[in-house]
Amino acid sequence: MKKLYIETYGCQMNVADSEVVASILRNEGYIPCADPKEADLILVNTCSIRENAELRVIARGKQLQALKRKNPELKVGFIGCMAERMNEDLFEKLKGIDLLAGPDSYRNLPELLRKSSGNLKASDVLLSTTETYEDIAPEHYQTGDITAFVSIMRGCNNFCSYCVVPYTRGRERSRPVQSILREIEQLNQQGFKEITLLGQNVNSYKIETENTEYHFPTLLETIAKKYPQLRLRFATSHPKDLSEDLVKTMAAFSNICNSIHLPVQSGSNNMLKAMNRRYTSDEYMTKIELLRKHMPNITISTDIITGFCGETEDDHQQTVEMMRKADYYYSYMFKYSQRDGTAAAKLIDDVSDEIKGRRLQEIIDLQQELSLQHNRRDIGKTFEVLVEGFSKRSSKQMFGRTEQNKVVVFDAQNIEPGSYVHVIVEACSTATLKGKLISGSQEV
Ligand code: 5AD
Numbered sequence: 001m002k003k004l005y006i007e008t009y010g011c012q013m014n015v016a017d018s019e020v021v022a023s024i025l026r027n028e029g030y031i032p033c034a035d036p037k038e039a040d041l042i043l044v045n046t047c048s049i050r051e052n053a054e055l056r057v058i059a060r061g062k063q064l065q066a067l068k069r070k071n072p073e074l075k076v077g078f079i080g081c082m083a084e085r086m087n088e089d090l091f092e093k094l095k096g097i098d099l100l101a102g103p104d105s106y107r108n109l110p111e112l113l114r115k116s117s118g119n120l121k122a123s124d125v126l127l128s129t130t131e132t133y134e135d136i137a138p139e140h141y142q143t144g145d146i147t148a149f150v151s152i153m154r155g156c157n158n159f160c161s162y163c164v165v166p167y168t169r170g171r172e173r174s175r176p177v178q179s180i181l182r183e184i185e186q187l188n189q190q191g192f193k194e195i196t197l198l199g200q201n202v203n204s205y206k207i208e209t210e211n212t213e214y215h216f217p218t219l220l221e222t223i224a225k226k227y228p229q230l231r232l233r234f235a236t237s238h239p240k241d242l243s244e245d246l247v248k249t250m251a252a253f254s255n256i257c258n259s260i261h262l263p264v265q266s267g268s269n270n271m272l273k274a275m276n277r278r279y280t281s282d283e284y285m286t287k288i289e290l291l292r293k294h295m296p297n298i299t300i301s302t303d304i305i306t307g308f309c310g311e312t313e314d315d316h317q318q319t320v321e322m323m324r325k326a327d328y329y330y331s332y333m334f335k336y337s338q339r340d341g342t343a344a345a346k347l348i349d350d351v352s353d354e355i356k357g358r359r360l361q362e363i364i365d366l367q368q369e370l371s372l373q374h375n376r377r378d379i380g381k382t383f384e385v386l387v388e389g390f391s392k393r394s395s396k397q398m399f400g401r402t403e404q405n406k407v408v409v410f411d412a413q414n415i416e417p418g419s420y421v422h423v424i425v426e427a428c429s430t431a432t433l434k435g436k437l438i439s440g441s442q443e444v
């Protein structure tokens with residue numbers, strides 16, 4: 001057997017894709033390994049979402065060049081969004097790379113490996129309108145053995161003006177229901193306890209079978225009913241497509257977690273319009289109210305871009321206001337980064353880096369405050385926690401997550417990871433709840 005090391009950058013979708021790649025290459029005699037120095041083949045699954053993400057990958061590529069010089073037998077490939085976006089330019093930037101494969105070309109990896117030898121390089125960045133890797137059973141080796149990612153759709157048709165994803169991952173397409181159910185059945189049999197359904201926009205999931213048209217809520221309901229013992233999460237939802245149907249389905253099944261990631265990007269209507277987000281801040285708030293009406297204890301997280309083209313101080317303040325109103329328990333916050341080929345690349349990137357930095361710091365500070373307040377409100381409450389393992393800090397403490405996706409640490413040593421326990425929250429920091437195990441709650 002040869003050894004394969006995959007290094008994954010970017011989103012959860014990329015993690016799921018790396019698991020598809022590992023499965024494809026197992027059939028070629030490669031098994032995943034944990035140390036790049038031992039590998040016969042290193043694949044870097046790349047991300048193009050912001051310039052910084054690409055710079056990190058290029059820096060890593062330079063290190064791998066050095067590794068390749070020491071071991072000329074080693075093959076190195078760059079796969080995913082950067083391979084798609086930069087194509088042959090990557091060969092130029094990182095001499096010594098053997099192959100490139102875009103997100104829809106992973107089936108072709110064995111062929112690319114055969115074609116690339118010595119100075120011969122191989123590349124395939126053809127996008128597909130149909131590829132979902134539905135017949136490939138991913139190797140779930142990256143997220144532990146309790147939680148797993150399952151990809152349900154690929155690509156994106158939204159064309160937010162700042163975003164490179166529609167260009168690197170192509171058009172939306174949904175994976176057949178039977179294929180999704182087959183993967184979940186396997187995960188269930190292997191003892192996994194939590195599944196996160198993934199897609200660039202899960203709400204756009206749509207499959208027509210002989211007698212049913214499946215939309216995302218129908219799919220979610222089917223899984224929730226069939227596997228009442230599995231916790232279900234999903235990401236990412238576009239606010240414009242979040243339907244009442246979905247909210248009601250989430251509320252109706254206790255195994256669908258009351259937690260949602262709902263990227264707002266900005267609180268200002270001017271910015272939302274320039275970003276082509278196709279909702280106003282009021283419409284976004286209406287969705288949040290709907291979620292809270294049906295699930296009063298739901299937690300909501302978001303993505304925010306600060307310093308988008310033309311963003312004024314007033315626009316920024318509207319984002320600050322939105323964060324308070326939506327009461328996010330967590331936010332991913334980014335400085336706007338111009339991406340070639342997107343619609344926003346034609347606008348003037350006129351907010352200076354200094355101002356972007358200052359605004360970013362302001363919203364980071366605010367989110368810290370909101371997260372702390374949010375966690376403080378949990379003190380005294382009891383939660384069902386899915387135990388994931390031992391705390392990194394102490395072998396006398398274990399940790400798990402609440403349905404609301406908050407990490408809880410508690411004193412315990414002998415609970416089987418994968419069990420459910422009840423924990424009463426006694427203290428918190430911005431990032432974690434600290435609790436006490438309620439006796440007799442080992443198996444819920
Ligand atoms: N600049 C900064 N952030 C971006 N995102 C997407 N494109 C860009 C960009 N060009 C952010 C958005 C998205 C998240 C995955 O990354 O907030 O929701």
Ligand code: SF4
Pocket residue numbers: 009010011012013014046047048049080081164165168169
């Ligand atoms: Fe990065 Fe977006 Fe590609 Fe994921 S889809 S790897 S976030 S560019």
